Amino acid sequence: MAEANKRIFTGLQASGQMHIGNYFGAIKPNVDLFTESEGLFMVADYHALTSLKDPGSLRTNIIENVKDYLAAGLNLDNAILFKQSDVSEHTELAWIFDCLVTVPFLMQGHAYKDKVAKGLEPNAGLFTYPMLMAADILLYDTDIVPVGEDQRQHVEYAREAAAKFNLAFGQTFKEPTEVISKAVGVVPGTDGKKMSKSYGNTIPLFGTKDEITKAVMSIVTDSSGERPENVYAIHKLLLDQSGLDKIYSNPAVKGKYKLIKEALIEDLDAFIAPMRDRRANISDDDVKEVLRKGGEKAKALAAAKMAEVRQKVGVTL
Helix, strand or coil, rough: CCCCCCCEEEEEEECCCCEEHHCCCCCHHHHHHHHCCEEEEEHHHHCCCCCCCCHHHHHHHHHHHHHHHHCCCCCCCCCEEHHHHHCCHHHHHHHHHHHCCCHHHCCHHHHHHHHHCCCCCHHHHHHHHHHHHHHHCCCCCEEEECCCCHHHHHHHHHHHHHHHHHHHHHHCCCEEEEECCCCCCECCCCCCEECCCCCCCCCECCCCHHHHHHHCCCCCCCCCCCCCHHHHHHCCCCCCHHHHHHCCCCCCCCCCHHHHHHHHHHHHHHHHEEEEHHHHCCCHHHHHHHHHHHHHHHHHHHHHHHHHHHHHHHCCC
């Protein structure tokens, strides 16, 4: 949990249908974060353009993923939920940061290096991506950025951009601190690999009971032990140890994988059903209105910061 009176900044990149791995790995931690802490929660739609070139899919993903977070209980009293593209100051500040950093500095970006290592040609947006992310963070005098261990570099880049600007033009930006999110561990998919849309091994987060049943019954089980490990790994996300023991230590079901899977289906459906019902009552217009209101609040904060930045760099006459 972020410290009291510290502003947090985090977000999501719209990426299609969510599964339970997404929920426990990203949605729940973010929802929990804004239960007591205040800050900004951004839909990173311009970031998505580095890889997604289908406008219809992007529009759909934005709407659907915002519904996911609202259904999961994101507290809009504490979170300013907005769309990156609704606040033009993000791309404006990113350009100014681009003019302060060097090409070799940006060449150290993990996403860029990974692309090059795979023999692929990265687009310029991916190359300068770290400075747009720095702008996202620094525009709002952010104190804390919750990230996974693999995203630590993004906050390091933001601090470097802040330091370079402050050195060149005077103290303007806070240097934010990262808080490394505690991972829930890898949520296994139906084939035992990490749950991922690209593997087609997911359990849909807002699936019907029939869809949940189909996915759970397809989970690969290890017949060499008394406990099916892939099933158990998912089940322990839902139940405490005493609840797990009632199922997995029960002599009547030990080794009977069909009965254990049926228990998982019931517990998953009981967990998902309230969120599924809430989501069904959220319309596209509801999402647009939430984003409109959030965009206005974020724009007001960003515009005030950019007025100071423009004065400092000398473009305000």
